[in-house]
Amino acid sequence: MERGGRPAVLKVATPPGRPGVPAHWETSTDPAHWNYWRREALAYGDGLAGSVYAGIRAPSLVDYEEHGDGSVALWLEYVDGQPGTAATPAMLGDFAERLGAAHAVWRGRSTSEPWLSRDWLRAYTTSRPVSEPIPWDHPVAVAAWPDDLRAGLRELWARRHEVLRATDALPHTLCHHDVWPMNLVFDGSGPVLLDWSFVGPGPMGEDAANLVLDTFFDGLVDVALLDDVAEVVTSAYARGDAAVHRAIRLTGAAKYFWLAPMMLNRVAAGPAPISQSYDAREAAAMFAGRRRPLELLLSWFREALA
Structure with missing residues (x-):
């Protein structure tokens, strides 16, 4: 066009x-x-x-x-470049370094635009369609997720409000709120960030956490790259600041405490697709494919609230 x-x-x-x-x-x-x-x-x-x-x-x-x-x-x-789904860990790390520097500039600053989102993290996560009781022992989950992972995800769900309260104490910046590979293109000018529908104040670390986790949740990037991407993105964004490292872990837990419960609700309801977005895998493959990023999410939750 x-x-x-x-x-x-x-x-x-x-x-x-x-x-x-x-x-x-x-x-x-x-x-x-x-x-x-x-x-x-x-x-x-x-x-x-x-x-x-x-x-x-x-x-x-x-x-x-x-x-x-x-x-x-x-x-x-129209940005003609390399899509974020094909980016190398080094490219994502370069983007994260730039994002961390930009967020540091906005850290603690107030914004006056009345149309910016407010309390986006809490509003978004608590609006996800999860209903009790959650079938934690559904056969598809038992086959894909070890007992300790399901127990940890259950604890994360039970403590979700505590996790959200903890994010309130983090330093705030101006967040994009939807940083993931589908919203990134790399051209000759550097990284281009798409889709500004959610922009507004939010906790430091939230965008970096989402970049790590949402790069892998929908099966669009090889999960074998998870450890490399997590290391390079968190290190580049935090730049040695232990408090920012913790903020990434805490906001990651806050952003996705609902994901496993929603997956379980939907697989139990059947036969509709588990995902209503980009992940077209059938249930068993999706549960298996999300195991490693969910394990990372759980480790972040435990480290952040230790």
Whole structure:
């Protein structure tokens, strides 16, 4: 697609009420909501997306159009480069170093834009569709996850509010809130960060934690790279600061305490797919494939609250 004589990507933001959207992904008209429907358009419109992080850019805004039905069309630069799913650990480490430096600049600073998300981590995680009782001993889970892993994930779920309270005490910065390989492209200018729908204040470490874990949860990157990616991303982001290392571990636990319970709910409900996003694996393969990143998540939880 072209716009203004150059390749462009069209994104259309629509008000809440679009048919077929699951309740836990519904957008909101509240500017502070974790999923405010106009946020990305505003982030591009006032230039925040393109200037907030030195050393990391966003696609440039090619054109912007308000439609009569209330929707907003964004034409964004088509970034021709290497997708994040094909990035090497060294490339992800370079990005994490840049992100850590940018977050350090924003550390402790307040932001005045009323459309930035507020308390995003708590609002997002507590809105995930998990119902009790959780079938921790479902046969698919028993086959894929050892007893100690299931017991640890059960403890993480039970202590989720304690984990979230602990993140409240962390230093805050200006987070992207959706840093993962599908939102990264590497071109000649360096890393390009896509999708600014969730941007807002949040705890240090959250974006780095998500980059490590969500690189592997959906099976889009070989899990054999997990240890290398975890080491290089956390080291590059924290730059020797033990408190920031702990923040990465704690926010990782806070971001994904719901994942195993939701997987168990869905496999027990059958026969619908376990994942409603990018992971197309059948249940047994998904449970097995997520074992190692869940083990890392559990180790982070235990270290952060030791």
